[in-house]
């Protein structure tokens with residue numbers, strides 16, 4: 134849901150965002166009601182002490198002022214001021230507490246939602262945008278929840294009450310007091326245009342800059358080698374300049390608008406004072422009423438000076454909320470759960486098709502992975518191997534056909550069931566910031582230290598983990614950046630061993646390893662694969678010559694299948710790949 138229709142009136146923007154923000158607060162209705170009520174009480178106490186000031190002025194004007202009464206009034210005013218401040222502090226303290234809870238719940242909701250939507254969604258957003266959304270955007274809601282909702286309730290209610298009371302006292306004077314506000318509104322609207330447009334442009338440019346900065350930092354080693362003339366720096370500069378242009382435009386408009394506003398606010402008394410004196414001289418306005426107008430008319434001016442700031446902050450919140458809502462509105466993978474249990478561990482791809490845009494990247498795939506067998510996927514880059522493996526892990530749902538395990542469609546299977554059946558050692562071994570043990574227990578939370586060490590030994594990772602300071606309790610930061618690619622991969626093999634899923638997806642699991650590491654990993658994978666149903670993607674054909682079945686993909690279709698010997702004998706695409714990778718091996722000389 135968009136926070137703001139294009140060119141929507143300011144009041145619509147404010148009300149819409151207010152309602153959206155309030156929607157996020159519905160989990161804490163009592164706390165929020167108390168916070169808003171305290172804000173209102175603070176505003177009413179503010180009006181009350183100003184009325185006290187009116188009474189003091191009128192009393193002091195009398196020929197024989199009531200000195201004792203004035204003394205009490207001063208004490209009362211002081212009390213009201215203090216009580217007003219306390220009520221306001223109570224309101225914001227409570228709203229800050231609510232903001233922290235709302236932010237925590239929202240981050241958890243976003244993380245949980247991201248785990249349920251197709252991977253295509255996170256691919257579309259990109260890591261930088263998702264990080265901004267979950268961290269920065271949710272963080273910036275603090276302003277909306279902790280400040281804007283209670284402040285807006287108080288700051289707008291009090292002037293509205295004042296306006297109603299002033300109109301009840303004397304409509305001509307009230308109109309004179311309100312006229313600068315109406316002029317100010319109109320001028321501000323003309324100067325700033327649609328503040329939602331400005332904040333959207335601001336966000337887009339700053340997101341572009343963040344993405345470029347991340348890309349620049351990540352690509353520095355490559356850029357140093359290839360970018361001697363600093364072209365990429367120039368590109369980054371162009372992005373920064375676009376960002377500065379948006380800020381410059383905004384500052385110019387705001388400066389002009391606020392100058393106009395100051396004039397309007399300053400002119401408030403210019404109308405009220407002469408009109409009031411004239412009406413009083415004619416006997417049309419009582420002196421106490423004149424004093425009320427003189428005291429309260431400037432507070433209406435105060436409202437309008439705060440308004441641009443409120444409008445901008447509300448528009449900013451509206452933008453943030455629309456981004457968060459858009460992500461939460463991404464439909465999750467379907468969960469048409471079936472009570473049927475998989476009858477066995479046979480995996481079937483039946484008439485499978487998957488599109489990227491208009492292009493079929495997998496088409497008419499029929500394939501059976503028999504329990505306890507190893508099936509290797511082979512094919513040129515872009516043939517669809519990773520996509521097929523990802524579909525088995527249900528990162529996406531197929532557009533045609535289906536995948537079943539033991540006769541049950543993946544779409545009807547509870548995610549817990551699916552992920553207890555299917556494990557993986559991914560292409561890019563992923564470790565999170567935490568200890569080695571915590572990383573391993575992600576797969577099997579209940580495992581004791583001895584089970585972890587056993588898995589590490591089987592994954593040929595025991596000796597390098599023992600060398601880390603703290604061993605199992607050694608901390609891994611930045612995705613395990615301090616480890617080599619092969620070491621990270623062996624930890625992932627250990628994690629997969631602990632996961633103990635009967636079906637395993639291996640995506641180029643030895644790609645990151647040196648020859649010694651590779652031998653170690655092959656051994657580790659050998660133990661991992663034993664007795665399991667394995668789907669392996671391997672570019673190096675030497676590592677899959679013992680596979681029970683090799684499937685050759687080309688542009689999303691299966692073009693050959695068989696074992697190493699039968700495929701070589703066929704002298705088709707697989708034999709061609711083999712010859713390319715093993716040029717020294719004579720034709721027909723099979724290992």
Ligand SMILES: Nc1ncnc2c1ncn2[C@@H]1O[C@H](COP(=O)(O)OP(=O)(O)OP(=O)(O)O)[C@@H](O)[C@H]1O
Nearest residue numbers: 253256489494512513514515516517518519520521
């Ligand atoms: N996120 C994406 N968005 C759009 N197209 C994609 C995306 N990921 C993959 N593709 C396209 O889908 C097709 C299949 O890609 P896939 O990664 O499955 O191939 P692959 O055989 O695993 O290639 P490689 O061996 O290079 O990893 C390719 O044409 C690729 O360009």
